[in-house]
Amino acid sequence: MVTQTETPTRLTLRELAKKPDRLTSGHRMCPGCAAPLVVKQVLMAIDEPVVVVCATGCLEVATTIFPQTAWNVPFIHNAFENAAATASGVEAAYRSLVRQGKIEDDNTRIVVFGGDGSSYDIGLQSLSGAMERGHRLLYVCYDNNAYMNTGIQRSSATPVGANTTTSPVGKVQAGKKGARKDLTAIMAAHGIPYVAQASPHNWRDLMQKVRKATAIDGPSFINVLASCNRGWRHDPADTIEIQRLGVDSCLWPLYEVEDGVYRVTYRPKVKVPVSDYLASQGRFGHLLQPANQYIIEALQADVDRRWERLLRMAGEV
Amino acid sequence: MPEPKGWKELPIGGIIDSPGSARDLETGAWRARRPIVDKDKCTSCLQCWMFCPDMAVVVQADKMRGFDLYHCKGCGICAKICPADAIAMVAEAEAGTEGEGG
Numbered sequence: 108m109v110t111q112t113e114t115p116t117r118l119t120l121r122e123l124a125k126k127p128d129r130l131t132s133g134h135r136m137c138p139g140c141a142a143p144l145v146v147k148q149v150l151m152a153i154d155e156p157v158v159v160v161c162a163t164g165c166l167e168v169a170t171t172i173f174p175q176t177a178w179n180v181p182f183i184h185n186a187f188e189n190a191a192a193t194a195s196g197v198e199a200a201y202r203s204l205v206r207q208g209k210i211e212d213d214n215t216r217i218v219v220f221g222g223d224g225s226s227y228d229i230g231l232q233s234l235s236g237a238m239e240r241g242h243r244l245l246y247v248c249y250d251n252n253a254y255m256n257t258g259i260q261r262s263s264a265t266p267v268g269a270n271t272t273t274s275p276v277g278k279v280q281a282g283k284k285g286a287r288k289d290l291t292a293i294m295a296a297h298g299i300p301y302v303a304q305a306s307p308h309n310w311r312d313l314m315q316k317v318r319k320a321t322a323i324d325g326p327s328f329i330n331v332l333a334s335c336n337r338g339w340r341h342d343p344a345d346t347i348e349i350q351r352l353g354v355d356s357c358l359w360p361l362y363e364v365e366d367g368v369y370r371v372t373y374r375p376k377v378k379v380p381v382s383d384y385l386a387s388q389g390r391f392g393h394l395l396q397p398a399n400q401y402i403i404e405a406l407q408a409d410v411d412r413r414w415e416r417l418l419r420m421a422g423e424v
Numbered sequence: 425m426p427e428p429k430g431w432k433e434l435p436i437g438g439i440i441d442s443p444g445s446a447r448d449l450e451t452g453a454w455r456a457r458r459p460i461v462d463k464d465k466c467t468s469c470l471q472c473w474m475f476c477p478d479m480a481v482v483v484q485a486d487k488m489r490g491f492d493l494y495h496c497k498g499c500g501i502c503a504k505i506c507p508a509d510a511i512a513m514v515a516e517a518e519a520g521t522e523g524e525g526g
């Protein structure tokens with residue numbers, strides 16, 4: 108029997124605050140980390156039962172310290188590179204058990220969380236495979252721009268110029284060389300039903316996207332910007348404001364691709380210069396020196412070009 | 425923390441059979457600065473509740489009731505985000521018993 112949720116919880120703070128925590132207090136993520144905020148909002152958007160699959164990374168390590176867990180929902184961790192493959196198995200097993208009449212179809216949603224290290228790099232092939240095979244699951248990448256859990260190593264999501272332990276600042280180079288990979292575009296190129304980009308400072312936008320994604324009978328992917336104040340080097344209290352700057356500078360546009368149709372879901376009233384975002388974080392501190400001005404100019408030009416292209420694809424220019 | 429178990433009693437495969445049991449851990453012990461809410465200024469808009477990464481803002485009957493100091497890590501996000509400027513961050517050493525017990 109398929110039981111559709113009759114009236115979904117309204118996306119108001121009062122209504123949402125009545126829901127039980129699916130990720131609880133007592134997790135060991137650093138103070139001010141955006142990753143648990145992403146999980147909180149994603150799981151709060153879903154009224155149906157969920158099964159969470161998590162790749163290795165801060166989120167997994169810091170929420171499941173044996174013999175305790177901060178997860179209040181069924182949860183499975185396998186390895187760093189195969190979260191999407193594990194989730195594919197969970198989904199196939201669920202469908203099979205329903206078909207055999209061994210369990211009731213209660214509209215369980217399968218949600219995967221992976222950091223950028225696991226999603227952009229080491230788990231990219233299993234993610235690509237799961238999307239291409241068409242499993243009904245939502246993959247959420249919390250993109251904190253580096254391998255944080257092992258000590259801030261650069262990933263293919265690290266922005267140009269960022270200081271990390273494996274892209275240090277010195278005489279030879281000024282932080283990470285080269286642009287970041289655009290994983291959201293790669294996922295959109297899979298032609299799956301739903302792909303989006305979001306940020307937890309705009310919780311309603313993020314939660315609406317999760318609702319769309321989980322309503323689809325097929326694979327979906329949401330890439331969420333998630334500050335790591337240890338790696339980004341900022342006061343933990345500034346997490347939300349910095350995420351807002353990332354979006355308002357158009358460095359991290361909020362948009363969705365539904366059945367191939369692009370839509371920008373938020374257009375900043377004032378497009379903030381990329382340098383405001385960079386200046387808010389210690390990892391970019393060296394870029395503000397006059398000798399590195401050319402890096403900021405190139406990044407600004409790149410952001411402008413990508414933003415214009417997105418607006419064109421969304422039919423907004 | 426629960427009583428340590430011998431290896432023969434442990435569930436196979438690293439299974440944890442107590443959902444939400446991380447709540448037992450006092451992450452509030454990490455805190456260097458304590459959020460204190462001025463109830464006269466607070467409008468219960470619940471922004472702080474939405475943006476707390478530690479689920480440490482207490483809401484009952486639609487009202488912001490204070491902080492769960494057993495878990496609050498003192499990040500200061502709630503104080504920054506509050507549109508009414510109703511939350512102050514106070515050094516833990518100077519906070520005394522303020523804000524304790526809701």
Ligand SMILES: Cc1ncc(C[n+]2csc(CCOP(=O)(O)OP(=O)(O)O)c2C)c(N)n1
Binds near residue numbers: 226
């Ligand atoms: C196959 C494998 N290689 C390396 C590691 C070590 N490792 C554990 S967590 C981690 C970093 C995870 O980075 P990311 O996916 O970006 O998540 P974050 O920690 O930033 O949240 C690494 C390299 C591992 N567990 N497994």
Ligand code: SF4
Binds near residue numbers: 140142
């Ligand atoms: S190291 Fe960074 S990503 Fe990991 S828990 Fe701390 S703030 Fe979050």
Ligand code: SF4
Binds near residue numbers: 500
């Ligand atoms: S200081 Fe941080 S952890 Fe504590 S209640 Fe405020 S947002 Fe939550």
